[in-house]
Amino acid sequence: MRTSSSSFYPPYILLFFILLPLLLVLLLAFSLNSKQYSSSWSPPWLSSASTAASTAASAALEAEADGVALTQKEIFASNISSSASSIEADDHISFSPAPQPARSSNELIQLEDSSLPVRARRRDVHLERLEFNLAKARASITFAAQNPNKTYAEDKDYVPIGPVYRNPYAFHRSYLEMERLFKVYVYEEGEPPLFHDGPCRSIYSMEGRFIYNMEMGNRFRTRNPEHAHVHFLPFSVVKMVKFIYQPKTFDISPIKRTIVDYINVISSRYPYWNRSLGADHFMLSCHDWGPHASKSLPYLYSNSIRVLCNANTSEGFKPLKDVSLPEINLKTGVTAGFIGGIPVSRRSILAFFAGGMHGPIRPILLKHWKDKHDNDMQIHEYLPQGVDYYKMMKSSKFCICPSGYEVASPRIVEAIYLECVPVIISDHYVLPFSDVLNWKSFSVQISVDQIPELKNILTRISKGQYIRMWRRVKMVQKHFVVNSPPERFDVFHMILHSIWLRRLNFRVQDLN
Numbered sequence: 001m002r003t004s005s006s007s008f009y010p011p012y013i014l015l016f017f018i019l020l021p022l023l024l025v026l027l028l029a030f031s032l033n034s035k036q037y038s039s040s041w042s043p044p045w046l047s048s049a050s051t052a053a054s055t056a057a058s059a060a061l062e063a064e065a066d067g068v069a070l071t072q073k074e075i076f077a078s079n080i081s082s083s084a085s086s087i088e089a090d091d092h093i094s095f096s097p098a099p100q101p102a103r104s105s106n107e108l109i110q111l112e113d114s115s116l117p118v119r120a121r122r123r124d125v126h127l128e129r130l131e132f133n134l135a136k137a138r139a140s141i142t143f144a145a146q147n148p149n150k151t152y153a154e155d156k157d158y159v160p161i162g163p164v165y166r167n168p169y170a171f172h173r174s175y176l177e178m179e180r181l182f183k184v185y186v187y188e189e190g191e192p193p194l195f196h197d198g199p200c201r202s203i204y205s206m207e208g209r210f211i212y213n214m215e216m217g218n219r220f221r222t223r224n225p226e227h228a229h230v231h232f233l234p235f236s237v238v239k240m241v242k243f244i245y246q247p248k249t250f251d252i253s254p255i256k257r258t259i260v261d262y263i264n265v266i267s268s269r270y271p272y273w274n275r276s277l278g279a280d281h282f283m284l285s286c287h288d289w290g291p292h293a294s295k296s297l298p299y300l301y302s303n304s305i306r307v308l309c310n311a312n313t314s315e316g317f318k319p320l321k322d323v324s325l326p327e328i329n330l331k332t333g334v335t336a337g338f339i340g341g342i343p344v345s346r347r348s349i350l351a352f353f354a355g356g357m358h359g360p361i362r363p364i365l366l367k368h369w370k371d372k373h374d375n376d377m378q379i380h381e382y383l384p385q386g387v388d389y390y391k392m393m394k395s396s397k398f399c400i401c402p403s404g405y406e407v408a409s410p411r412i413v414e415a416i417y418l419e420c421v422p423v424i425i426s427d428h429y430v431l432p433f434s435d436v437l438n439w440k441s442f443s444v445q446i447s448v449d450q451i452p453e454l455k456n457i458l459t460r461i462s463k464g465q466y467i468r469m470w471r472r473v474k475m476v477q478k479h480f481v482v483n484s485p486p487e488r489f490d491v492f493h494m495i496l497h498s499i500w501l502r503r504l505n506f507r508v509q510d511l512n
């Protein structure tokens with residue numbers, strides 16, 4: 001039926017001419033508003049920071065836990081020129097041995113130019129969906145942290161519980177949310193051996209293991225970059241040192257150039273790097289030069305998640321943004337047969353260490369405790385002929401783990417494997433998984449100036465207290481075990497979980 005009168009409009013016309021423009025205006029207002037919005041969320045159990053890290057490290061952690069992840073906050077603010085200048089300023093706090101990033105100033109200017117003026121573009125629906133789901137995961141973890149009994153989750157394999165965790169409920173919920181949601185895209189560009197390859201043995205083994213396990217189809221890898229929460233830059237600094245570094249030159253610019261070229265390729269081929277200025281990207285390296293390599297590009301250093309064995313806060317490691325990677329010396333490539341210890345009653349040595357005079361801390365340790373003819377304190381530079389290193393660790397109550405040339409030491413994980421309570425002596429080191437694990441409950445941490453007091457400190461620990469720590473060392477073992485293929489809650493998944501937590505820590509707003 002037709003109506004001749006024009007005064008009558010069917011309801012859908014009304015919808016079309018009145019509601020739709022209204023909706024558009026609202027959307028526009030919202031998207032303008034959200035440009036200014038930035039949020040930094042830190043897992044609830046991070047705020048009461050008392051990690052094993054030195055005072056400097058926990059100061060850094062607390063400063064950041066105060067509510068702002070500075071770099072991200074600045075990136076996602078609408079004022080691009082001020083964000084670029086802040087990154088420039090950041091770059092000036094470079095540590096002495098590292099050569100200046102070869103092309104940084106040029107690139108900075110380019111980036112600045114190309115990101116101005118900020119224009120409104122098409123909404124990124126995929127990104128909005130990812131961020132929406134992350135927001136729900138955040139809320140669910142926060143709820144679990146605050147309401148332990150309401151959210152207790154069954155788990156067929158393992159339920160984290162007890163004082164080894166900073167907050168077992170929050171960790172468990174976060175782990176389950178990671179399993180449900182988390183997706184990683186691995187860039188396929190780049191040729192082995194510098195890319196998609198890495199050492200799977202030696203003290204750098206975690207580098208190759210992670211790349212390998214990430215690439216060998218696992219449930220966290222997605223082939224669709226639109227579905228990814230983070231993008232992995234699969235280069236190996238160890239392989240670069242082996243193949244493109246000229247020995248003895250101490251010139252790492254070829255490595256830096258390779259990384260810059262790589263990021264130029266992926267940032268021109270895909271929109272993701274420019275979209276977040278690298279914030280939802282991560283690199284991983286166990287090599288001592290990992291942090292230097294990350295200085296190839298200002299945004300890689302200051303925005304991306306850097307997963308590093310060399311987690312030295314004095315060299316710019318940021319506990320809320322970066323991930324401390326455990327250093328595990330895999331000699332044969334498998335940990336089976338290498339794990340397990342003997343009962344406390346048969347551990348006759350109080351404290352054991354054997355190792356070279358590397359770095360600033362060990363000379364002090366050796367000066368005070370080497371050759372003191374004290375059977376309780378087995379502190380050696382070189383072990384006597386015929387004495388087995390691992391047998392000594394297994395027969396000791398405490399294993400001394402001082403930093404060497406770099407903050408991380410493979411001794412920490414060795415001690416955990418052999419059920420010897422680690423005594424950690426380091427400055428500015430952020431311990432692996434200290435976002436989740438309460439290291440104080442299963443290790444002893446002493447400062448460098450307490451080294452002369454070492455024996456007193458260890459003998460003052462009561463037998464009951466020791467046995468509790470020793471049991472907890474056995475409990476955390478599972479989080480450091482290398483499995484092939486990886487198993488739930490093992491070291492691969494713990495590394496991934498640390499990356500997941502860092503990703504929960506910020507929102508990506510499309511800067512394109």
Ligand SMILES: *[C@@H]1O[C@H](CO)[C@@H](O)[C@H](O)[C@H]1NC(C)=O
Nearest residue numbers: 077078079080081082083085
């Ligand atoms: C943008 O940053 C510049 C330089 O820091 C500053 O002078 C200016 O006031 C900022 N503008 C806004 C809108 O925040």
Ligand SMILES: *[C@@H]1O[C@H](CO)[C@@H](O)[C@H](O)[C@H]1NC(C)=O
Nearest residue numbers: 146147148149150151152169
């Ligand atoms: C919740 O857990 C706490 C200890 O964790 C306990 O004291 C309390 O009774 C529990 N509440 C309920 C309702 O189960």
Ligand SMILES: *[C@@H]1O[C@H](CO)[C@@H](O)[C@H](O)[C@H]1NC(C)=O
Nearest residue numbers: 110111114267268270271274
């Ligand atoms: C990302 O930014 C760089 C430098 O400004 C530019 O050369 C490149 O084309 C951009 N990538 C995309 C996909 O637009």
Ligand SMILES: *[C@@H]1O[C@H](CO)[C@@H](O)[C@H](O)[C@H]1NC(C)=O
Nearest residue numbers: 095312314315403405406407
């Ligand atoms: C940590 O970094 C600082 C600053 O570069 C350096 O002095 C210190 O030796 C580093 N620690 C270790 C164990 O390498």
